[in-house]
Amino acid sequence: MKKKITVLPGDGIGPEVMKGALQVLEGVAARFGHEFQTTEKRFGGTAIDQDGKPLPDDTLETCKNSDAVLLGAVGGPKWDSQTVRPEQGLLALRKELNVFANLRPVTVFPGLENLSPLKSNRVKGADFVFVRELTGGIYFSEPKTRDEKHAVDTLSYTREEITRIIEKAYELARVRRKKVTSVDKANVLETSKLWREIVEETAKKYSDVETEHLLVDYAAMRMISSPSSFDVVVTENMFGDILSDEASVIPGSLGMMPSASISQKGPGLYEPIHGSAPDIAGSGKANPIGMILSTAMMLRHSFKLEKEAAAVELAVFETLQAGYRTQDIYDGTGNLVSTKEMVNQIHFRM
């Protein structure tokens, strides 16, 4: 198989974790006989510095013309106080690529339960995935206005926007443990009432999948008190932003968590959920696993290379089992290694 990948290393630790992921990807190509053609482009803070905007036209064009996009991380204190901010590039890229479904797995690795801020018996076996609507809702709806005295945001959703994300969740549940938890605030929001209606309709088409509705406030509680009660969690953009970040605390290391943002047919966008961590950039301390597992998600979701994706995941798992730890997941036992050494160990197990 031959695929074109746009590579956006971004800011902070972005370039170093990206380098690691590309090394592992070369391992996949060699072992399974694929050809991955990568083109690197500027994005985020570095693009603001050099091109005056976070998403240069040329970068966007290249992304659109590729089969998938890998993104490291964007942002940093340097750009925090500027009017043009790296995140604007991210929001624009999502919208332009129409990647309406954001998938964020939350997995507690067996043997790494002790990293969690939660008691080990609570998190054991927790393994679920968020399906967050990513290109609609209050992030993008108009009107959005502000003056000295008054500000307005709008939360709007169409039936189509809701239907496609809900269907994505049910499709995913079918290849998992067959349970969908839909999160809304139907006791207050009109958009949530429409959302719940559409979930009910869709549920009928997927009668092999169990459906439950949770109010967002209760979901925020149960996420912590009973994380292993979830399989697929589907929700709108803003609730998904808050809950998926909340849930990312559960495994105890942000550094290992991947994400995928996919569209109906164009290229998907794959990025670790951690930030650009400028404080450790260049020090060899970054955990490359989040970026590597994002690459595995690309293989699975954009290229339908399930075997290859599973091979990468297995290599990561075995490397962790063998005791290799970057600093963020090191608790005094095991083998403390640099970003580079962690990548080598994973690559070696491919």
Added chain:
Amino acid sequence: MKKKITVLPGDGIGPEVMKGALQVLEGVAARFGHEFQTTEKRFGGTAIDQDGKPLPDDTLETCKNSDAVLLGAVGGPKWDSQTVRPEQGLLALRKELNVFANLRPVTVFPGLENLSPLKSNRVKGADFVFVRELTGGIYFSEPKTRDEKHAVDTLSYTREEITRIIEKAYELARVRRKKVTSVDKANVLETSKLWREIVEETAKKYSDVETEHLLVDYAAMRMISSPSSFDVVVTENMFGDILSDEASVIPGSLGMMPSASISQKGPGLYEPIHGSAPDIAGSGKANPIGMILSTAMMLRHSFKLEKEAAAVELAVFETLQAGYRTQDIYDGTGNLVSTKEMVNQIHFRM
């Protein structure tokens, strides 16, 4: 001091925990020489059954003409599928009483750290309070519309609405540990940009108080990973709904958590954060502490009876120290007691 209190026992365990709180309140009256005149009214599901609506006019009138309102709990599966729901009464009551500031303390009781789903060393000493905007934002703003194909909610805030809640947070921080954490989504929402502007302006007037801004997604993470880093957390209505419920998991028992909803000058509304728990209603298992501590908040915030409030809190604390436990906080050690016995123990220590 002579005060008029409207009592809304509500549904499920509401009546039994209310009975307990009123017994403790009588203890306060006797010890400190006050007169609390209570008038009981129907509210919530029971009002739907008997009056056809959750907030009968007569109930609202009585609330408005009193010095404070005590509320047990509302709701239950019986009313879940009806068009008129108990929560509508709650939203209407908040709006009518103009209780724009919802205070929700999150306290991990010394010695009860083991109840938390979080590791004990994480939660030790956690003691913060939410100041949630309660009568504006996406809960109440217009337009709010829905048809088959499309739904819209509106999130709007005026400068006045934001200013009064922010000031409340700073006032509270002054009598606490002097730190305000303001939570918004200023990288996406116009209302959050206005919010942040007003926090910055207000912060200047309270230069003795430390200010920090957190994005809501990051706040949802830090709430769990580092709960003791907060003192006063101020945020808008919907974010406050989600985050305060998330945080309520930290102490490990919903049953002990109080809340206060206060206005500029009218009566405040005091209720435990737990629900009506219809499954245990009438069985003597309910924890009355959330309701009792809500009553203490009433003494403090509506009646300015600080000494009396502290006396109630101390009696609760000592009863817990003496090992008395209702079922929800019983872990095999200590003395398992009924609702009534827990109330007696607290009353006895007043």
